[in-house]
Amino acid sequence: MPVIQINCNELTREKKRELVKRITEVSSEIMGLPESTITVLIREFPPEDVGVGGSLLCDRE
Amino acid sequence: MPVIQINCNELTREKKRELVKRITEVSSEIMGLPESTITVLIREFPPEDVGVGGSLLCDRE
Amino acid sequence: MPVIQINCNELTREKKRELVKRITEVSSEIMGLPESTITVLIREFPPEDVGVGGSLLCDRE
Amino acid sequence: MPVIQINCNELTREKKRELVKRITEVSSEIMGLPESTITVLIREFPPEDVGVGGSLLCDRE
Amino acid sequence: MPVIQINCNELTREKKRELVKRITEVSSEIMGLPESTITVLIREFPPEDVGVGGSLLCDRE
């Protein structure tokens, strides 16, 4: 069952692969659950769709 | 108020239409609420953005 | 992979059981995926934590 | 349709009431949609369930 | 920590800028927290991916 939703900036496929692998390993180990039960969903946000401290990330770059 | 978020693989418009119709019907019936109060949000994930058992779905195909 | 998040008012265990059963059936049929791949997460909200049209549901009852 | 999910620390009912009222007003005005179409969901997190910078909020207090 | 997720129809960058600014101001004021601690995530949904009352928004236009 664990479902891990990662809201982040845009990533390469290679980084997604590594992120899923290692976050699943860490979660499986700490929660004591088989890796097969863990789902990871990655949602990439362009800077225009993220606000931090009241302004868009794209306006900070 | 019920808000149902469906995280799934890519679907045709026809399948989305049917999914919204029938999930709204089922929810309305079981929760005893009018269909007009039920919102469904569909978020499609390409295989590259989904991890199951530690690997990306796109690497499993 | 499909992960369905249901944000709703408080429900009895029996209603949750029926909701999970039938939403999984409908999703499996329409998406053409085995039921075993479908996860449903139910998040109940007390009326005090839901706003519709600018006011809390608990203030409408 | 707009559904606004607020993940925050624990709030009084009065603060929730004000938050829903004013966030609905702002969203309605900017999006050009009637307030009646806007749903707000508040999810309170105890400090033990929030991590910032690698540590739990409850360990920072 | 407050994380505010806005699920809405497609918006211009200017509207996103204003939405983030004013929702952050309102939340900061009511929650008594610095604006720098508030993250806003905007997820735009095309009408085809939203169901209200059992039908897709794109079928209502």
Next chain:
Amino acid sequence: MPVIQINCNELTREKKRELVKRITEVSSEIMGLPESTITVLIREFPPEDVGVGGSLLCDRE
């Protein structure tokens, strides 16, 4: 900005502490971002609120 939402079964405070620490480390390293920018939200679900393969987890125990 990265916001990681962990939907899982009930965990001890010690396990949450370790989960936040190590998931933040992994994410920071892979995304090339400072740990201070990473927020983790933990949402625990009792077995009664989770469905897998069409039945509630509490009915499987």
